[in-house]
Amino acid sequence: MLDKGKALYLKCAGCHGASAEKPALGKSLVIKGWSKEQIVSALEGYKNGTYGAVMKGVMKSQVSSMTKEDIEAVAEYISKF
Template identity: 55%
Template sequence: MKKLAILSIIAAGAISLMAADGAALYKKCAGCHGAKGEKKALGKSQPIGGWDAAKVEEALKGYKAGSRNVYGMGGLMKGQVASYSDDDIKAVAEYISTLK
């Protein structure tokens, strides 16, 4: 029984380590959007800090799909999020929603 409990704890730890880290993913974004999402990216976009997570997730999925091109940033943003999985998008969206 103890072995099963220990294996469960190890597995839970491994899963949490594999989970997307929104703060780490956001570092790629901060150059244009600012550390707190306070900047207009390349002087064009709205500041994104504090956006609702669902709004960010929808925007990022649209950019990734190539169906969103707000402020002419579609191509640039598509490249930025191309490698993000759905879990990555969700994690970075949650993180951005906490920025103030």
């Protein structure tokens, strides 16, 4: 699952940083240090429109095609930073 998560995270790294250390586009929370559960909750919320503030629209389009398995995999990967 970590290999899949790593591959999926490549799409995220441009904004969030190689180790999830940056606020995306200078506007979001830093996700480094978040638990897998926090990340899954945020990504699912972005996908269904129930989570997010300034970056809600951007993130909804980023996660719209992600499956539950994709979300679990990338969340597992990010939670290891």
